[in-house]
Amino acid sequence: MECVKLEKTDLMTNIAAPETIDAFFERLTGEVDRLPKRLKQCADYVAANPDKVAVSTIAELAEAADVQPSAFMRFCQEMGFSGFSQMQKLFRSDYSQKWPDYTTRLAKLREHGTDSPSALLAEFVDVGRASLENLITTVDPDALQSAVKALAHADTIHLVGFRRAFPVTSYLSYAFEKMSVPAILHSGIACMSMAQLIQKQDAVIAVTFAPYTQETLTIAGLAKDRGADLVAITDVVTSPLARIGGTQLLVSELDVGAFRALSASLSLAITLAVSVGAARERI
Amino acid sequence: MECVKLEKTDLMTNIAAPETIDAFFERLTGEVDRLPKRLKQCADYVAANPDKVAVSTIAELAEAADVQPSAFMRFCQEMGFSGFSQMQKLFRSDYSQKWPDYTTRLAKLREHGTDSPSALLAEFVDVGRASLENLITTVDPDALQSAVKALAHADTIHLVGFRRAFPVTSYLSYAFEKMSVPAILHSGIACMSMAQLIQKQDAVIAVTFAPYTQETLTIAGLAKDRGADLVAITDVVTSPLARIGGTQLLVSELDVGAFRALSASLSLAITLAVSVGAARERI
DNA sequence: ATGATTTTGGAATTTTTATTCCAATCTGGC
């Protein structure tokens, strides 16, 4: 392995920068032996702490690797980047890879006219997978546990969620029925409110995502006033539903264009239902 | 080293900055109602994308939240920080914690206790992902294409699916309504059949999985007899629904115990809806 | 409507951070 150096154009000696983290590490492994001491220190540090690169300044990294900032800079260039900033950009985007910008991706798909149904399906599958992965970080195990507890002790469980949230509540309704757990699906048929059915010893599962459905908020508020337990399934902490109180279960679902996947919400719902069903058997 | 301004005590503006992400969100929840429009936009964006805060500049975040950088700055101060940098520091320290990958986090959820709700959640998430991956291979692109074509040319689209399939049809109903596509959800309310509404020029999306719902099969058969187009979403080729004819879209959903995930079916449904919506616009 | 008060957008300023440069220091071959 002799080092071939192209002295030619000292200007553009750029051997394309790695475009993925994998490519970066591949290159790093190949190069690490022929790096001088200080640069090797950088390599070792980055290999051991890849996550730090995204959120630190070059000075911090240099200090942590026990090296001068300029040395770290040279390391970045040695790896094919124009400098630290470019390398950091790669590390930052790799993290957000789980949160890609599907909205613009879809727009791109559209303008190319290649929006075949199967391409769209691939998008939704991708988004669904990402949402599911995300679900396990946004849902707090303790909150889930206490939601189950509250629901297991309720006389009757009320299911409240309309429009986009209706698939979630209707699925819950199906699951509870199958397990003989007394649950009422607030269906909104004939615009009749079933809110007055909610008793103190009952519990309510309310589901709504932005833009929030007023009716759901109203019923949830009413339930809280009556002293019923409330389990709120919504998207973010700033959601009006989350602020009513009760146990919050947060699901941030990604969307493709104007439509949100429901995979994560449904998975959370069925988990809740099955856990409650099991818990009630034990009582 | 923090210089705490104490001279101007016009308000209790010197509340200590949140020291954990949880404290931050708690504060955010309490404060969000007080915030004016632009600042609330910041709050919503941060609540929905906490991860982005760690790896973006204030300008990037401001743009994403559709706000001026100075507004975002004010938001940070409103939350008790001296400025954006201090707030970012908090988010950055939290960032490293959640770097472990999907598999690791999943394992962590599982070890919470075998029959705990979170273990079950891990299970459903896993199964959902697998179902989604499977979906890509089981759905035939040509079948999907011709389903879209049939639905795009229909006068009215009828949505038929009960019990476990009802979340799918109700979601379709929501999506079609949003896109102003004429669709009727056969709800089965009061056991009234809406089958007689189906006309020759209409199309029917029928959804049922084992054990198949008789009512769905009946309506699908009737639709076929009348000469309406039929799109069948079901699990296997041997399903009685598939044997009625029409375009088949097969979804093999995995299950956890007695309960099947719905992620794949929902994703297929929304794909169908969006494709049909787009196709009808082009006509 | 009217004026007072809050909120906002955008440019100006300050601070921080990345990058370059070069002299000092190593290293290995003779």
Added chain:
DNA sequence: GCCAGATTGGAATAAAAATTCCAAAATCAT
């Protein structure tokens, strides 16, 4: 031990980012 080339440290500079400031716009109470 000396030289040539490679490597390093640290100061100097450039670039980018955060923060402040203030006039314009919006909102509110009267």
